[in-house]
Amino acid sequence: MAQRAVARYSSKFSKRRYTLHQHVVLLCLKVRKNTTYRALLDELIEMPRIRRAIGLTELPSPSTLCKALGRLDMAVWQVLLNLSVMLLPTNGVVAIDASGFDRSHASKHYTKRAKLTIQQLKVTLLVDTSANAILDLHVTTTRKHDTKIVPALIKRNTDDVAILLGDRGYDDQKIRVLACEKDMRSLIKHREFSPLHKAWNARLDADLYGQLSQNETVNSSLKRKYGAFVRSRYWWKQFRELALGCFIHNLDQSL
Incomplete structure (x- = not known):
């Protein structure tokens, strides 16, 4: 769903260490587990299967995920919500x-x-x-x-x-x-x-x-x-x- 709704990178000047698709998944996981950015990243150390599934070779810092939430517009989450309705x-x-x-x-x-x-x-x-x-x-x-x-x-x-x-x-x-x-x-x-x-x-x-x-x-x-x-x-x-x-x-x- 993230690949359908979001561009791969935020801009052509991006460092390209992480994709916006990976950011979307990590932000969703944070809310799903009802935890903080730092606690989520501590748990991801013990989640190699999830890291492999999204192609995450190294963990971002908590501030990176916090900035990603501000970078992704409300319209993006609205599109993702509409896509999720189609599953039901x-x-x-x-x-x-x-x-x-x-x-x-x-x-x-x-x-x-x-x-x-x-x-x-x-x-x-x-x-x-x-x-x-x-x-x-x-x-x-x-x-x-x-x-x-x-x-x-x-x-x-x-x-x-x-x-x-x-x-x-x-x-x-x-x-x-x-x-x-x-x-x-x-x-x-x-x-x-x-x-x-x-x-x-x-x-x-x-x-x-x-x-x-x-x-x-x-x-x-x-x-x-x-x-x-x-x-x-x-x-x-x-x-x-x-x-x-x-x-x-x-x-x-x-x-």
Whole structure:
């Protein structure tokens, strides 16, 4: 997949000691093992089979891998995520929901005692409910409302979504109209301000709408496997780290 999505070297002036393909694999392995750069390289000393598989004759330094994460654009990880979706048997029933990831791994006790304020990243996932495949993600550092996030995700994934499931947080007529324009069926609960809204909610297909919980399952799986926080200190690297986790999740599902 890295060979299909990424050039062999970052530029013609590269020293060519390591390829970007090798960097992609090592960065994925770091997130998969939920470890640090230095700990990963210490473990790679005892992994000759993996080094042979990717043609790695000598180990890079931790700073080399850290710089590689900053060098590989978010668009690259987006392409890799799209390629990983093709490995899974999706059916077009897609659930959307958001979750929070901490931007520091400091303990809650420490942050409370030190009176620190650590903002969370808001991560919105599009999850195909049949294969628990992550189709797309949106990450923001602000308190952007859910209804403002959905349109961009719908437009980017028109061909992959047949039925869109969402909770009351996505109750917006503009989203329903946009989904209709893109030939999608939207199953989004209404906020109950009148008896008519209650009647509309009662008419929802309960079995189909119940698949919305698969999104929460995937969110929980990401946090349990790869950690509920991001290790990077810069926001653009944090975004890429989360996209990396989604890509690896799809690979795990396919295996």
